[in-house]
Amino acid sequence: MSDTLMVIKQLDVSFQTREGLVQAVDGATLELKHGRIFGLIGETGSGKSVLGLSLVRLLPAHASVSGSLLYKGKDLLQLSPKEMRQIRGREIALIPQNPASSLNPVMTLGSQLREAIRAYAGRTGSKRLNAQAAGLLHAMNMPDAEQQLRRYPFQLSGGMKQRVLAAMGLAGSPSLLIADEPTKGLDALIRVQVTEMLANMARRTGAALLLITHDLDVARVLCDEVGVMYAGQIIEQGPAKELFAQPMHPYTRGLIASMPSRGMIPIAGTAPSLTDRPAGCKFYDRCGSAMPRCEAEQPDLYKSAHTEITNKETEPIDGTAKGQQAAAKHKARCFLYA
Missing domain, CATH: 3.40.50.300 (P-loop containing nucleotide triphosphate hydrolases)
Incomplete structure (x- = not known):
């Protein structure tokens, strides 16, 4: 079953x-x-x-x-x-x-x-x-x-x-x-x-x-698994251990950095109005990694690609087969991984 x-x-x-x-x-x-x-x-x-x-x-x-x-x-x-x-x-x-x-x-x-x-x-x-x-x-x-x-x-x-x-x-x-x-x-x-x-x-x-x-x-x-919501969308999703160890989406990184245990660093700006949402990525106005295409295009959910984007404050990724399986289930709605 x-x-x-x-x-x-x-x-x-x-x-x-x-x-x-x-x-x-x-x-x-x-x-x-x-x-x-x-x-x-x-x-x-x-x-x-x-x-x-x-x-x-x-x-x-x-x-x-x-x-x-x-x-x-x-x-x-x-x-x-x-x-x-x-x-x-x-x-x-x-x-x-x-x-x-x-x-x-x-x-x-x-x-x-x-x-x-x-x-x-x-x-x-x-x-x-x-x-x-x-x-x-x-x-x-x-x-x-x-x-x-x-x-x-x-x-x-x-x-x-x-x-x-x-x-x-x-x-x-x-x-x-x-x-x-x-x-x-x-x-x-x-x-x-x-x-x-x-x-x-x-x-x-x-x-x-x-x-x-x-x-x-x-x-x-x-x-066991976590989905991160922003402006009505699930912008990142994956096994909890993987997501918190190596967050993919810039918003998720900011959210984790705002935790008391991580220094309570606030995310700049405010979330968009749900009645007047941006045409492209909903996090575009607040993102330090935004590209020109982010303003007009909506990204899909892309699989993890940790070798492309690194975050010094997160834990290293498990290189075992089990760790690689977890990484394969980890996705983010961000053009950094397109």
């Missing part, structure tokens, strides 16, 4: 606004695999969350979506709303990024968890529902799980609320879990605990995990 669970091909998502047409996602193509973690990184507004929402078809009604979302041989974009409801939550679950607004403040955690379980499992006795709800919290490493069921969201810390959302996402035993900024607003220690918990869950159950995050350290340590 193939380890590929979902294939996203040439996904475009746009919104018509008063300011004009917003191209939030532009030609995104990637694969999500059983038991593997794919990290989607980039600045705020790059299109990461819109891409995640499109996989469960929770975009606003005025969104225009094209391309294909092939899940177990079915194109999710072609399913009826009723057919999609049978998949959403049960097979593909989303953990939203804001636990404070995603949890009902006037319902106990137990009530909300039982409601989620009942939605996917049908009629179940109250004792069994309570046991399943407590089991989900226990799986999230929450102490005194049975007692937590009687609490309200305001009685929990941000990290605990995030664990509850993760537990609700797992209520249907999904094959694909989409975690949208699960560490947002959490301190460093809790960030590590929450993301490690999600990663361990994916590898233990064989589920695919799409981790949408701005935390580069989390992506570097936990993800």
Whole structure:
């Protein structure tokens, strides 16, 4: 059996606004695999969350979506709303990024968890529902799980609320879990605990995990593959170890250089407006390696060619056959590699 669970091909998502047409996602193509973690990184507004929402078809009604979302041989974009409801939550679950607004403040955690379980499992006795709800919290490493069921969201810390959302996402035993900024607003220690918990869950159950995050350290340590988004496009993609050791795209290099552990060197300039995007490379105005063709032509994704471009601050590339295989999967949307 193939380890590929979902294939996203040439996904475009746009919104018509008063300011004009917003191209939030532009030609995104990637694969999500059983038991593997794919990290989607980039600045705020790059299109990461819109891409995640499109996989469960929770975009606003005025969104225009094209391309294909092939899940177990079915194109999710072609399913009826009723057919999609049978998949959403049960097979593909989303953990939203804001636990404070995603949890009902006037319902106990137990009530909300039982409601989620009942939605996917049908009629179940109250004792069994309570046991399943407590089991989900226990799986999230929450102490005194049975007692937590009687609490309200305001009685929990941000990290605990995030664990509850993760537990609700797992209520249907999904094959694909989409975690949208699960560490947002959490301190460093809790960030590590929450993301490690999600990663361990994916590898233990064989589920695919799409981790949408701005935390580069989390992506570097936990993800198997990483895609870098900029102005709606995936501009670099490859094995996480390879991408962080030898970033290809000038934007990715700048993003890594802006990490606290690398000196927090900011990238000059600002991202282009999504309503008035450049005709050529979207990073053209901010790129120190830009060529004349970059202004008018859009680059394709090109394979790694480390001998042509070097970066003194990155690690040497593994020269073994395994390292060369990883390099072959590493691509960037940049004419430096054309």
